Amino acid sequence: MSFFSKNILTKDELDLIAKTISEVEKTTIGEVRVQVQKRRAWKDRYLPVYDLALKNFHELGMNNTKDKTGVLVFLLISDQKFQIIGDEGIHKKVTKEFWDVLALKMIDYFRQNKFADGIIEAVKQIGEVLAREFPMKAGDTNELSNDVIIS
Numbered sequence: 780m781s782f783f784s785k786n787i788l789t790k791d792e793l794d795l796i797a798k799t800i801s802e803v804e805k806t807t808i809g810e811v812r813v814q815v816q817k818r819r820a821w822k823d824r825y826l827p828v829y830d831l832a833l834k835n836f837h838e839l840g841m842n843n844t845k846d847k848t849g850v851l852v853f854l855l856i857s858d859q860k861f862q863i864i865g866d867e868g869i870h871k872k873v874t875k876e877f878w879d880v881l882a883l884k885m886i887d888y889f890r891q892n893k894f895a896d897g898i899i900e901a902v903k904q905i906g907e908v909l910a911r912e913f914p915m916k917a918g919d920t921n922e923l924s925n926d927v928i929i930s
Contacts, residue, residue, distance in 0.1 A: 787856065788815065792895035793927045799899050800925040803906030808919045809848040809869070811902055811909070812839060814928040818857035828855055832862035842866055844922050848913045850905050852898060861885065863901070872912040881905070 788796070800811050814835055823831055832853035836842060841849035847868030854861040863878055881904055888897025 787854075787894040788898075788927070789895075793929075796895060796898055796902065796927050797925045799902045803902055803909070804921060804925065806915055807848070807906065807909035808846050808913045808916055809850065809906075809909035810841065810844050810921075810923045811850050811852070811905055811925075812841060812923060812928065813852045813854075813898055813902065814839070814930065815854045815856065816930045819855070828853075828858060828860045828862050829864075831855065832864050836864045836866075839923070839928070841923065846913065848909065849923070850909070852901055852905075854898075861889075863905075868913070869909075873908055877908060 796813055800813070803809075803811060816831075816835070819826075819831065823834070826834070832851060832855075835853060836849070836851045839851065841851055841864075844866065847866040849866045850869060851864045852861070853864065861882075863882065865873060865878070881901055884904075885897045885901050888894070888900065
């Protein structure tokens with residue numbers, strides 16, 4: 780089943796996702812990013828989606844957050860796939876089951892063509908876990924942009 784169409788998010792939806800990320804990050808030292816990649820670069824044509832998402836995770840500097848608490852929600856439109864990547868600090872406290880259940884929920888939204896809703900729900904659920912496991916500390920700063928990356 781096709782999850783993605785060419786223009787899955789409107790400008791208003793992109794703004795709403797960024798606003799949701801901003802709200803989530805007020806409760807945690809974690810950093811959340813969303814990237815929507817339209818198609819693979821020629822040099823990446825054989826990379827599994829996980830490896831491509833991990834490559835982008837590093838290129839975005841998400842592995843350089845102070846407490847290793849970055850999470851990337853990566854969508855690859857051309858392959859109709861997505862991947863959620865969390866840094867090492869996250870994996871010490873968040874189970875594989877959480878990520879699997881979250882992915883299934885996103886798929887349910889995407890099957891209904893509710894892409895923004897699926898991403899927003901994922902960001903909120905990631906935020907709940909981050910707030911519980913990595914609560915906001917005094918003096919914490921927003922290390923990464925909250926804008927959705929379109930590439």
